[in-house]
Structure formats: C-alpha cells, structure tokens
Amino acid sequence: MDIITQAEIEKQDLMGKILRDVPVVLTGANNEAYLLIKDPPTETEAYIEGFIGRPEELRVLPEETERAIIRRCALFGCTYSYRSQAVEYMHRVVRIKYLRITNPKTGVSLSPIPWFMLPGRPYPVFLYLYACRHYGGSDKKSMELSSKAAGKLFGVPGFSKSTLSRNLKAMAPVFAGFDRPLSVREAGLPSTAAVIDRIPEILRDFKSAESMARGIGTNPCRLPDPVRGDAVLTSALSQIPAGLSGVINARGSAGKKESDNRKRPKRRRGGGNKRVQRQINFVGSRRLEEIRRAFIAISRSLALDAATEFHRFLG
Numbered sequence: 001m002d003i004i005t006q007a008e009i010e011k012q013d014l015m016g017k018i019l020r021d022v023p024v025v026l027t028g029a030n031n032e033a034y035l036l037i038k039d040p041p042t043e044t045e046a047y048i049e050g051f052i053g054r055p056e057e058l059r060v061l062p063e064e065t066e067r068a069i070i071r072r073c074a075l076f077g078c079t080y081s082y083r084s085q086a087v088e089y090m091h092r093v094v095r096i097k098y099l100r101i102t103n104p105k106t107g108v109s110l111s112p113i114p115w116f117m118l119p120g121r122p123y124p125v126f127l128y129l130y131a132c133r134h135y136g137g138s139d140k141k142s143m144e145l146s147s148k149a150a151g152k153l154f155g156v157p158g159f160s161k162s163t164l165s166r167n168l169k170a171m172a173p174v175f176a177g178f179d180r181p182l183s184v185r186e187a188g189l190p191s192t193a194a195v196i197d198r199i200p201e202i203l204r205d206f207k208s209a210e211s212m213a214r215g216i217g218t219n220p221c222r223l224p225d226p227v228r229g230d231a232v233l234t235s236a237l238s239q240i241p242a243g244l245s246g247v248i249n250a251r252g253s254a255g256k257k258e259s260d261n262r263k264r265p266k267r268r269r270g271g272g273n274k275r276v277q278r279q280i281n282f283v284g285s286r287r288l289e290e291i292r293r294a295f296i297a298i299s300r301s302l303a304l305d306a307a308t309e310f311h312r313f314l315g
Helices: 006-019 042-049 063-074 125-135 143-153 161-175 192-196 199-205 209-216 230-236 285-310
Strands: 024-026 032-037 057-059 079-089 092-103 108-114
Touching (some): 024 209, 063 199, 143 285
Antiparallel strands (some): 079 092
16 A cells, blocks of 8 residues: 655645646546647637538647657656547547556556547537537427437437437436536636646646545546436536527427318328328528537537536536
8 A cells, every 4th residue: 555645645735726727537447537628729629610621530639739748748757648539520420539648657547638528428528418408498398309409400310319318317416516507608717738738747746536536626427326317407507598409490390280270081090101200390501500609619618617617527
C-alpha cells in the first residue's frame, strides 16, 4: 500500500482546486479521465456546424499541440497512444482520433476529447439531449415520435425509441446528482490553451482517479442503476428554450387525427389491407438547420457545465 506524504496531499489539494474549474470527467474505470475540449480544430468544428465536407477522420487537437503535450509529459516518464471512436451525424460516420497520455507509475490516463463526444457512444451528446428534452417537454409525446424528431434533426434515421428509453434510464441517476439546472450560457471557463497546459501537472501529481476525485470534491462516475427519473431530466434541462423542440408542424403530424368525413369502402377482414404508418410532417429544411445550430450551441454549454461543475458526462 502506497503511503502518501503530507506534501503530496497538499499538492493534490491545490491541484484539486485548479481542476474544479476545468472540464474533466472522472470515470473511475482503470483510472481513466477525460478532458473536454471546447474549441476543437477548425475542420472538426465545421463538421459539427454542418459544413460536412468529406472527412473520414477528425482530430481533437492540432498535431503541433499534441506533439508539445507528448514532449512535456515524456519528461516524467509518461507514455502515449492514439485511440479513435466512430461518431454518426448528418448521415455520415466519421472517426474521432484522440490522444491518450498515461503515467505508467500511477496508471492514471488522461484523454482530451471534443466536448460533443461521449466515450463508447455512437452519437454526439446533443442528439441524446435533444431526444430527452423533446420527450420531456410540456406536451405529452411518445418515445417513438421523440426519437424520430431527434433522428431527423441530426441526420441519424436509425436513432430508435429503444435507444432513447435506455438513455433516459441511464441519464436520470446522473442528473439526480445535479443540485441545479444545467446552464445554457457558457461563462468563466478557462481557455482551451489553459486547460491543455494542465495535462502534465494532472498526470504528474495525481496517483489515481480517486485521488483526483478527492481533490475536486466529487466521486468518479459509474454505470448508473436504472431509475425512474422523468422529473429529474426535465429539471436538469429546464433552461433549454421550449421553442427548440418544434421540429414537427402542428397540423398533419403524428398525434391527434384531423376529422375526415370521406366515405371509404369497408376494410376486408383477414388482413387484406395493411395499416400504413402515418408520415410525420416536419418543418422545412431551413427551420431544421436553425434549430439544429441553436441546439448544438446550447448543448456545448450544457456539456461543459456538467463536466466543470459536476465532472460528469451527459450520457
């Protein structure tokens, strides 16, 4: 069992105070920690803004920045590797390539990732948030309708109601730990350069994710137990403007049927006529783009607020 000296405790406490203002998420699994980057490179930012282009792989940091981090961390024996994760968005799948720095003496690893990425999840965070907000709005909706609305808005037609159901169950216990609604306005966060500059210190001064958690004053997040939490989700996301849920036209959408007094022939018994699923009447492409951009901007603030104040992923 390692003995931590008083000097090390004081150093970790100091670092903990610094980390309280940094968007770092502690997973508790294999001493993994993630640093959310709010300003990824131009090509990555353009991809999220909808200027798709044809990228197959996107980076989290410029190559020269990564090389500088590697050089600094190598001074006290850190190693590095690259990982990648597939993300589906706007009818395309791209791979996000990110750096993973490890201190072999402690086993602590730190990976800078873009603010919109959820490790191990196939979609950007704003897709999950939108589906949850749409479903939890003031008017009653089905999970199927909310999943289709989110899929249409972000170009992921395969996003299903079962995925939404699982995500609601997973997010509720995480959101239950928030003592206030998440902020839709980004304020007071350090610059990306300042956050990156902390990476060598974090890896040098902390012995484990648990020691980081103690310094920050939180606990590493874990896989949550399923709970019922519609009210918790609604409260946590209550700062999102209700108007951003309006991707479906009020008339002709799935919901209450309009009266129709036309005469129709009797339906054959025995399954002669199959029921045709009604089409959802979405708003036009220009309005969809406006809502998408506005919601992505808000989601950036939500994700960074959760990572900075509560050191949690939103998913």
